[in-house]
Amino acid sequence: MSSSSKHSLSYRDAGVDIDAGDALVEAIKPFAKRTMREGVLGGIGGFGALFEIGKKYKEPVLVSGTDGVGTKLKLAFELKKHDTVGIDLVAMSVNDILVQGAEPLFFLDYFACGKLDVQAATDVIKGIAKGCELAGCALIGGETAEMPGMYPDGEYDLAGFAVGAVEKSKIIDGSTIAPGDVVLGLGSSGAHSNGYSLVRKIISVARPDLNADFHGRRLADVLMEPTRIYVKPLLALMNAIEVKGMAHITGGGLVENVPRVLRDNLTAELHRDAWNMPPLFGWLQQHGGVADAEMHRVFNCGIGMVIIVSKQDADMAIAQLKAAGETVSRIGEIRERRGEEAQTIVL
Numbered sequence: 509m510s511s512s513s514k515h516s517l518s519y520r521d522a523g524v525d526i527d528a529g530d531a532l533v534e535a536i537k538p539f540a541k542r543t544m545r546e547g548v549l550g551g552i553g554g555f556g557a558l559f560e561i562g563k564k565y566k567e568p569v570l571v572s573g574t575d576g577v578g579t580k581l582k583l584a585f586e587l588k589k590h591d592t593v594g595i596d597l598v599a600m601s602v603n604d605i606l607v608q609g610a611e612p613l614f615f616l617d618y619f620a621c622g623k624l625d626v627q628a629a630t631d632v633i634k635g636i637a638k639g640c641e642l643a644g645c646a647l648i649g650g651e652t653a654e655m656p657g658m659y660p661d662g663e664y665d666l667a668g669f670a671v672g673a674v675e676k677s678k679i680i681d682g683s684t685i686a687p688g689d690v691v692l693g694l695g696s697s698g699a700h701s702n703g704y705s706l707v708r709k710i711i712s713v714a715r716p717d718l719n720a721d722f723h724g725r726r727l728a729d730v731l732m733e734p735t736r737i738y739v740k741p742l743l744a745l746m747n748a749i750e751v752k753g754m755a756h757i758t759g760g761g762l763v764e765n766v767p768r769v770l771r772d773n774l775t776a777e778l779h780r781d782a783w784n785m786p787p788l789f790g791w792l793q794q795h796g797g798v799a800d801a802e803m804h805r806v807f808n809c810g811i812g813m814v815i816i817v818s819k820q821d822a823d824m825a826i827a828q829l830k831a832a833g834e835t836v837s838r839i840g841e842i843r844e845r846r847g848e849e850a851q852t853i854v855l
Contacts, residue, residue: 687844690841694813
């Protein structure tokens with residue numbers, strides 16, 4: 509700076525709270541520590557996170573996934589409820605890599621805001637640590653970016669990145685799926701993290717009391733219920749039987765996600781009366797006047813994960829998953845595709 513300058517500017521003058529950032533790091537360390545697992549060589553605080561792939565794998569293949577929480581964050585801001593979106597963040601990535609047979613190993617997060625609110629950020633990252641515990645993966649690094657002028661006060665953005673491993677010979681790619689196989693659906697915990705642009709539009713039109721009772725809970729809490737993490741029960745199932753294919757039901761719903769694991773000559777025929785759709789979806793459909801086809805395309809409609817197994821393994825799979833605490837329904841079957849019909853049909 510020239511000698512004629514009247515002021516000496518600092519990072520604080522730019523709106524960055526250095527002390528708040530240091531306080532956040534210290535606040536989250538105990539929660540990250542609870543997620544540590546075999547393989548972690550370096551955790552929070554270093555320039556890079558280190559993880560050693562164990563000797564349990566002969567031919568390990570790394571599987572990675574990245575995602576965010578989407579406009580569900582807008583509801584979190586409005587409700588000042590930040591303790592569940594971190595679970596959503598982890599779930600979106602670990603459930604995605606799980607469908608290829610991968611065990612999640614570690615997770616990295618990115619939290620960006622205009623001005624750091626230590627309490628809100630701590631609540632978010634506590635949720636991320638909780639999600640990692642549920643998935644059995646380690647939270648070993650991340651980035652907290654305070655960028656004045658980039659985000660409105662009280663708002664932030666989240667992104668996450670998960671890495672897992674699968675034995676090369678056990679990658680699940682849908683190649684063995686055949687006509688006659690059974691389609692199982694695992695119950696969702698709600699809308700998960702998809703369709704919230706439409707959810708928010710319905711709320712703006714219906715103007716409900718978000719604090720009102722909704723089947724024994726506040727409507728706000730039902731809307732913010734975090735995405736279910738299916739990792740542990742499904743890893744156990746993969747060790748017991750051949751899981752031929754899985755689909756994480758995210759944006760695109762059942763009709764666009766199930767075809768991603770099917771060969772071109774196959775169709776999944778699903779039966780709508782085979783599972784119970786949670787009341788939230790009926791409320792959204794009624795207050796938004798949403799057509800059935802649009803519901804199936806936008807929302808999970810009560811099915812958060814689809815699993816495809818052979819007919820002879822179906823009963824065992826159902827019993828094992830129910831014993832693990834999952835809600836399981838036999839929702840359809842695989843058959844030969846007829847002409848150019850859709851690869852997933854809900855009847």
